[in-house]
Amino acid sequence: MRKWSNPVVMRKMLKLVTPLSGWMCMAVLLGILGFLCAIFIPVGAVLLVIVRMDSGIHLSYGALISLMIAAAVLRGVLRYGEQACNHYIAFKLLALLRDRIFGKLRTLAPARLEGQDKGNLISVITSDIELLEVFYAHTISPIMIAFLTSLLLLAGFWVIEPVFALIAALGYLYVGLWIPVRISKLGKADGDEYRKQSGDLSAYMLESLRGIDDIRQFGQGDERLSQMNYQSNKLNALGRKLKKYEGKSTSRNTMAILIFPLLLLFCGLGLHQHGMLSIERIILGTVLLFSSFGPVVALSNLSNNLLLTLASGRRVLSLLEEAPEVAELSHQKPIEMGDVTIEKVRFAYRDKWVLKDFDLKLEKGSALGIYGPSGCGKSTLLKLLMRFWSIEKGSIRIHGRDLRTINTTDLRDLESYMTQETVLFQDTIENNIKIANLTASHEQVADACQKAGLHTFIMSLPEGYQTKVAELGESLSGGERQRIGLARVFLHDSELILLDEPTSNLDALHEGMILKSLKALKGKTIVLVSHRRSTLQSTDTILNMDQGRQS
Numbered sequence: 001m002r003k004w005s006n007p008v009v010m011r012k013m014l015k016l017v018t019p020l021s022g023w024m025c026m027a028v029l030l031g032i033l034g035f036l037c038a039i040f041i042p043v044g045a046v047l048l049v050i051v052r053m054d055s056g057i058h059l060s061y062g063a064l065i066s067l068m069i070a071a072a073v074l075r076g077v078l079r080y081g082e083q084a085c086n087h088y089i090a091f092k093l094l095a096l097l098r099d100r101i102f103g104k105l106r107t108l109a110p111a112r113l114e115g116q117d118k119g120n121l122i123s124v125i126t127s128d129i130e131l132l133e134v135f136y137a138h139t140i141s142p143i144m145i146a147f148l149t150s151l152l153l154l155a156g157f158w159v160i161e162p163v164f165a166l167i168a169a170l171g172y173l174y175v176g177l178w179i180p181v182r183i184s185k186l187g188k189a190d191g192d193e194y195r196k197q198s199g200d201l202s203a204y205m206l207e208s209l210r211g212i213d214d215i216r217q218f219g220q221g222d223e224r225l226s227q228m229n230y231q232s233n234k235l236n237a238l239g240r241k242l243k244k245y246e247g248k249s250t251s252r253n254t255m256a257i258l259i260f261p262l263l264l265l266f267c268g269l270g271l272h273q274h275g276m277l278s279i280e281r282i283i284l285g286t287v288l289l290f291s292s293f294g295p296v297v298a299l300s301n302l303s304n305n306l307l308l309t310l311a312s313g314r315r316v317l318s319l320l321e322e323a324p325e326v327a328e329l330s331h332q333k334p335i336e337m338g339d340v341t342i343e344k345v346r347f348a349y350r351d352k353w354v355l356k357d358f359d360l361k362l363e364k365g366s367a368l369g370i371y372g373p374s375g376c377g378k379s380t381l382l383k384l385l386m387r388f389w390s391i392e393k394g395s396i397r398i399h400g401r402d403l404r405t406i407n408t409t410d411l412r413d414l415e416s417y418m419t420q421e422t423v424l425f426q427d428t429i430e431n432n433i434k435i436a437n438l439t440a441s442h443e444q445v446a447d448a449c450q451k452a453g454l455h456t457f458i459m460s461l462p463e464g465y466q467t468k469v470a471e472l473g474e475s476l477s478g479g480e481r482q483r484i485g486l487a488r489v490f491l492h493d494s495e496l497i498l499l500d501e502p503t504s505n506l507d508a509l510h511e512g513m514i515l516k517s518l519k520a521l522k523g524k525t526i527v528l529v530s531h532r533r534s535t536l537q538s539t540d541t542i543l544n545m546d547q548g549r550q551s
């Protein structure tokens with residue numbers, strides 16, 4: 001995660017509001033008018049008294065009362081309008097941010113999604129983005145409203161008595177600026193840590209839910225539970241610390257709201273003793289200051305939530321600015337399938353070397369079988385052929401073209417990759433297979449299923465191809481899932497087929513059926529990784545990949 005300071009995060013988050021600046025101006029205008037209405041009610045009451053004191057001020061009693069009633073009603077309407085504008089902005093921006101985050105994940109995947117940080121990533125996508133609502137709906141406009149309302153009020157104080165304007169300015173600065181800045185500084189590290197630990201807890205929960213069967217089988221439930229409690233307690237302790245900052249801010253605000261009007265009152269009385277100020281102006285100034293802290297207090301209260309919001313903003317923006325392992329490529333020349341040449345390829349996951357000076361030549365239309373000890377880099381080789389990761393040194397070429405110069409969509413069209421795990425989506429079986437070719441007809445899907453030895457099984461289901469995967473629950477066997485994965489490969493009908501243990505869960509009958517279908521694919525180049533020598537018998541050549549070297 002980037003280590004941007006809070007003002008930098010705020011600037012970056014503010015930049016996103018630019019397209020909605022019209023709505024923001026409207027929210028600020030309504031907010032200022034709303035606060036002025038609220039302030040006018042106690043000030044109006046003072047004016048009523050002053051009028052009765054026969055002070056020489058001539059105001060209609062009835063008109064003043066009517067104005068006060070109108071201000072009270074308007075206060076509600078204006079506040080509603082301000083909040084409506086703010087929430088419109090916030091939810092529009094959240095939708096935009098979600099869209100950008102999902103777009104970003106597409107460019108970062110799959111390398112980024114292979115990391116162990118999935119729980120944290122889920123927490124960024126869900127709760128962190130959600131928290132930004134506080135910033136867009138309850139932070140930006142209060143800051144502007146407080147600033148502009150305070151300027152207007154200071155002008156009013158100046159008219160009553162310039163010394164009052166000075167005292168009011170000090171009060172507003174203390175409550176609206178000094179307290180929030182101080183509290184933000186105090187709690188920045190704890191705010192960041194809170195968001196991080198909350199992400200860690202999500203990751204731990206997610207991992208525990210995924211592995212619940214193993215946890216129960218090996219009696220690890222209590223251990224997991226106590227770890228979860230430990231993490232929750234740590235999170236609660238941090239939450240309490242953040243609440244303490246909130247308490248500090250509230251108590252200082254309350255004190256300031258009492259002390260500054262008192263200061264103003266004493267100064268006013270001093271001036272009065274020297275005959276420089278009337279009692280009416282002192283009362284008016286004191287009440288005006290006492291009742292006008294609303295906008296700056298709203299600002300000060302922000303500092304508590306702001307700590308968490310900025311920590312969330314930092315995580316969301318860091319993800320948005322993360323550089324992908326391999327950049328998406330477009331506008332390159334189209335590619336035709338040809339021989340695949342791998343020369344002196346060196347590749348490491350961070351500091352863990354997997355392939356060192358690896359060479360391989362694969363003729364177009366041939367089938368290569370790969371075996372080797374677990375962890376020697378067979379799957380990695382397929383991922384490099386898919387350009388999921390970038391290689392350190394050497395080159396991978398298709399038809400003489402370096403993989404790094406081929407358009408991403410061309411590469412995806414040219415290649416089919418079946419991983420060891422087939423992921424199923426909550427949809428019909430037909431649609432689950434059609435993700436390999438969205439425009440395929442039902443006949444094409446059925447043909448692919450025939451080749452994958454899946455058709456008879458699907459037809460035995462109550463709703464055939466329209467059976468929902470969710471309705472089958474967990475009842476699909478590993479072999480059935482694997483055959484769905486294979487059906488996707490057959491439907492994708494690409495030139496280069498990369499299969500990672502495609503038949504590991506299948507019985508001999510189904511395996512034989514699939515290998516026959518693969519052999520029948522004329523002109524396709526196939527790379528088949530398997531631990532079973534029997535599976536590899538169907539390929540033209542077999543490679544023993546040991547410690548990243550051909551043997």
Ligand SMILES: Nc1ncnc2c1ncn2[C@@H]1O[C@H](COP(=O)(O)OP(=O)(O)OP(=O)(O)O)[C@@H](O)[C@H]1O
Pocket residue numbers: 114115349352354372373374375376377378379380381
């Ligand atoms: N995303 C990753 N980050 C870090 N290390 C990784 C990553 N993926 C794989 N590895 C490591 O790289 C090495 C090669 O992994 P790979 O999956 O390519 O092996 P394999 O030969 O396919 O193994 P198997 O036969 O068990 O599937 C392993 O030691 C593995 O732990």
